[in-house]
Amino acid sequence: MKPKCCKNKKSADELLKTAEFLKIIAEENRLKILCILRDGEKCVCDIWQYLELPQNLTSHHLKILKDFDLISSKKDGLKVFYSLNKNIISKYSKLLNKFFPPKADPPLAENS
Amino acid sequence: MKPKCCKNKKSADELLKTAEFLKIIAEENRLKILCILRDGEKCVCDIWQYLELPQNLTSHHLKILKDFDLISSKKDGLKVFYSLNKNIISKYSKLLNKFFPPKADPPLAENS
DNA sequence: AAACTATATCAATTATAATTGATTAAAAAA
DNA sequence: TTTTTTAATCAATTATAATTGATATAGTTT
Numbered sequence: 001m002k003p004k005c006c007k008n009k010k011s012a013d014e015l016l017k018t019a020e021f022l023k024i025i026a027e028e029n030r031l032k033i034l035c036i037l038r039d040g041e042k043c044v045c046d047i048w049q050y051l052e053l054p055q056n057l058t059s060h061h062l063k064i065l066k067d068f069d070l071i072s073s074k075k076d077g078l079k080v081f082y083s084l085n086k087n088i089i090s091k092y093s094k095l096l097n098k099f100f101p102p103k104a105d106p107p108l109a110e111n112s
Numbered sequence: 113m114k115p116k117c118c119k120n121k122k123s124a125d126e127l128l129k130t131a132e133f134l135k136i137i138a139e140e141n142r143l144k145i146l147c148i149l150r151d152g153e154k155c156v157c158d159i160w161q162y163l164e165l166p167q168n169l170t171s172h173h174l175k176i177l178k179d180f181d182l183i184s185s186k187k188d189g190l191k192v193f194y195s196l197n198k199n200i201i202s203k204y205s206k207l208l209n210k211f212f213p214p215k216a217d218p219p220l221a222e223n224s
Numbered sequence: 225a226a227a228c229t230a231t232a233t234c235a236a237t238t239a240t241a242a243t244t245g246a247t248t249a250a251a252a253a254a
Numbered sequence: 255t256t257t258t259t260t261a262a263t264c265a266a267t268t269a270t271a272a273t274t275g276a277t278a279t280a281g282t283t284t
Binding site for chain 2: 002003004005006015016018019022023025026027028031032034035036038039050051052089092093094096097099100101102
């Protein structure tokens with residue numbers, strides 16, 4: 001019998017959404033950006049120096065994260081500051097946890 | 113000051129490992145395969161029919177998951193059965209949770 | 225206004241990954 | 255032994271994403 005994720009529409013949708021999110025974060029520099037912003041908002045000039053990436057490439061990755069609504073930007077003078085959209089990230093974290101639950105250390109004898 | 117993930121070697125390594133894992137699972141069909149196998153081991157012929165994907169393409173995705181050690185295979189007659197390497201998956205789930213923690217419903221007043 | 229700084233955008237290139245079609249290999253059945 | 259079934263592999267193609275270099279834009283300073 002067909003498994004849930006291939007049959008049930010709701011499950012299939014969740015899986016698709018999760019895969020889309022994964023594609024966004026499955027890139028070292030974008031994952032780094034999310035970590036960097038955990039400390040609080042940062043301007044692009046800080047971010048690209050932390051990443052040791054050219055400015056335009058950094059802007060490109062920021063755009064991908066922003067288009068997916070994981071981060072926001074606000075302009076302040078010449079600089080642009082980016083910050084996490086914690087609520088959105090938390091939403092996707094929950095989805096992710098459905099697929100990769102944070103298993104409490106193994107129940108009992110379990111080898112292999 | 114440079115954030116942890118860009119400065120500290122251990123943090124940077126964890127991030128890199130996580131990104132590698134994410135690349136493997138950030139593909140709809142591979143994510144589906146992992147879900148399908150949660151029910152228990154399945155042969156390739158079942159898997160590609162569930163996925164509605166050609167046999168060779170399914171084998172290709174299975175190989176990627178297997179090379180990363182997320183699944184194992186065992187031959188039984190003509191068929192090949194795949195199953196989850198739960199311990200490995202659990203290892204990566206834990207890593208993942210460091211970056212995307214399963215936030216217990218919001219602490220208190222938190223808008224935006 | 226001219227020069228400068230920070231960021232974004234665009235076109236072109238390169239790198240990576242997914243997909244397809246054809247073929248091979250191994251085990252099973254006839 | 256021939257045929258059939260299941261799965262893996264290989265080469266070729268297509269699609270997608272990352273990277274680069276050059277340029278544009280907006281705000282700042284002189």
